[in-house]
Amino acid sequence: MDLKLQGKSALVSGSTAGIGLAIAQNLAQEGASVIVNGRSEERVTQAIAKIKQSTPEAKVTGVVADAATKAGVEQIFRQVPHVDILVNNLGIYEPKAFVDITDEDWLKIFEVNVLSGVRLSRQYLPKLLEQNWGRIIFISSESAIQIPVEMIHYGTTKTAQLAIARGLAEITVGTAVTVNSVLPGPTRSEGVEDFITNLANQRNISPAEVEAEFFQNVRPSSLIKRFATNEEVAALVVYLSSPLASATNGAAVRVDGGVIRSIV
Secondary structure: OOOOOOOOEEEEOOOOOHHHHHHHHHHHHOOOEEEEEEOOHHHHHHHHHHHHHHOOOOEEEEEEOOOOOHHHHHHHHHHOOOOOEEEEOOOOOOOOOHHHOOHHHHHHHHHHHHHHHHHHHHHHHHHHHHHOOEEEEEEOOHHHOOOOOOOHHHHHHHHHHHHHHHHHHHHOOOOOEEEEEEEEOOEOOHHHHHHHHHHHHHHOOOHHHHHHHHHHHOOOOOOOOOOEOHHHHHHHHHHHHOHHHOOOOOOEEEEOOOOOOOOO
């Protein structure tokens, strides 16, 4: 299927690994000009090389800046003053008991997960409206709907993203600009892969056994009973980035493996 992304430019925040890198790769494969973002020159360079390796003709550049800070977003905007597609992917998580989550923890996770997308959207949305075409996508989580008891602060930031995306979508009324959220379920990201491997080594069991226990005990509502791949999440994001998704606006679209037990 031709997603008609030739000639479109896309910025993906926090895209040197995991879901963000997979999104950048898939966008490049579809012909979009992609800007990879990360905090270190080394990581950005490695991500660009990986995309070029799989798609030699890819049009991909990088911007080294911390999108979790006001100064970092301003730096991104100076280097990349215009994009057609903005994917607010940057995010962190940290399993922690509620009583142990400090004020500093709350402020940090909101700065990274929420304000990064707010600041980037504030910069780019006016230009998208002016040209009467564009896409903004927030990478939220199933944790926005089913707040995980082991990281309430993380789930709260993901719920905030849904509210922000829906509010921004209301601003686009009558235009060809859309704003949507994507809700991945448990996904085999870089951090999850390391966690599974370390836990398997500690317990002297296989990574497959760790995964099976996770879906039996921690996410028993999953219908696929496995971690989604980064590419499975990216496929949905890239579709929503395309002109083909023109009638999807203000939506929270799931790619959660059936973890969320509701029909709305």
